[in-house]
Amino acid sequence: MKTTSAALEDLSTGMSCSIGSARLNASEIVEFARAYDPQPMHTDAVEAIDTPVGGLIASGWHTVATMMRMLVDSRVFGINPILGAGVTDLRWPVPVRPGDELIGSAEIIDIRESKKPDRGVVTLLVTLSNQLGQPVLSLKPSMVVPRRVVSDSP
Amino acid sequence: MKTTSAALEDLSTGMSCSIGSARLNASEIVEFARAYDPQPMHTDAVEAIDTPVGGLIASGWHTVATMMRMLVDSRVFGINPILGAGVTDLRWPVPVRPGDELIGSAEIIDIRESKKPDRGVVTLLVTLSNQLGQPVLSLKPSMVVPRRVVSDSP
Numbered sequence: 001m002k003t004t005s006a007a008l009e010d011l012s013t014g015m016s017c018s019i020g021s022a023r024l025n026a027s028e029i030v031e032f033a034r035a036y037d038p039q040p041m042h043t044d045a046v047e048a049i050d051t052p053v054g055g056l057i058a059s060g061w062h063t064v065a066t067m068m069r070m071l072v073d074s075r076v077f078g079i080n081p082i083l084g085a086g087v088t089d090l091r092w093p094v095p096v097r098p099g100d101e102l103i104g105s106a107e108i109i110d111i112r113e114s115k116k117p118d119r120g121v122v123t124l125l126v127t128l129s130n131q132l133g134q135p136v137l138s139l140k141p142s143m144v145v146p147r148r149v150v151s152d153s154p
Numbered sequence: 155m156k157t158t159s160a161a162l163e164d165l166s167t168g169m170s171c172s173i174g175s176a177r178l179n180a181s182e183i184v185e186f187a188r189a190y191d192p193q194p195m196h197t198d199a200v201e202a203i204d205t206p207v208g209g210l211i212a213s214g215w216h217t218v219a220t221m222m223r224m225l226v227d228s229r230v231f232g233i234n235p236i237l238g239a240g241v242t243d244l245r246w247p248v249p250v251r252p253g254d255e256l257i258g259s260a261e262i263i264d265i266r267e268s269k270k271p272d273r274g275v276v277t278l279l280v281t282l283s284n285q286l287g288q289p290v291l292s293l294k295p296s297m298v299v300p301r302r303v304v305s306d307s308p
Contacts, residue, residue: 052235
């Protein structure tokens with residue numbers, strides 16, 4: 001999955017790879033949440049203590065955005081851009097807290113034809129787990145991946 | 155849906171509401187993408203011209219994060235926090251470009267019991283459309299919503 005030339009023909013169901021790791025500190029969690037998810041459990045470490053989650057946790061969308069950064073940085077499809085076609089089965093089983101180490105993996109679970117002959121649609125199962133091995137995020141994103149360009153010359 | 159006292163008992167399938175509108179300018183698009191989705195179609199207005207999308211577009215996750223902000227600001231469940239239980243059927247049918255007006259709506263499409271008697275799980279269909287009426291984002295988030303607290307006193 002991680003070569004510079006990865007095209008649809010290079011991929012098959014069951015292939016998997018690491019997408020690296022990341023950490024979110026408290027100030028990053030608060031900064032993201034103030035912009036996009038301003039709720040006390042994400043924006044204020046003191047107020048968060050009195051919420052059902054018992055302390056500051058990252059917005060679920062911050063965790064997802066961090067996953068996307070890991071996916072882009074790991075170049076799972078080589079030089080091809082990651083063009084999202086959709087996502088199913090997104091779950092946040094356990095909250096992400098400041099300093100948690102998020103360890104990511106991706107596995108190809110489906111490859112299907114596109115209506116356009118020069119590409120296909122690849123579905124991944126992407127999982128982030130914390131330093132205790134607990135899954136904190138899982139989702140099945142589908143992405144458009146081009147076929148290798150076939151030259152007309154011999 | 156938009157009262158300060160909204161609890162599970164106040165909600166029913168088919169209820170819908172506006173979640174307001176938002177715009178993303180080019181610098182916001184680039185700033186988000188540099189942090190979370192550093193690909194040329196999101197980070198560089200000039201390089202983006204030569205990509206298949208023909209110009210700068212927002213990261214799909216930036217559009218989703220903006221939807222979350224609209225959902226929080228519109229207080230669809232009143233004073234109750236929005237606690238995401240998961241998402242299905244997330245799609246980005248049309249790219250979001252700088253200055254597009256994103257107009258949001260939410261409809262309750264399912265309400266189900268939780269294992270815990272003091273709450274339920276509400277599934278919304280949330281849609282953002284642009285100023286041309288084209289859907290740019292749709293997703294079905296499920297959220298935990300508490301039942302009204304029943305007092306023991308007469």
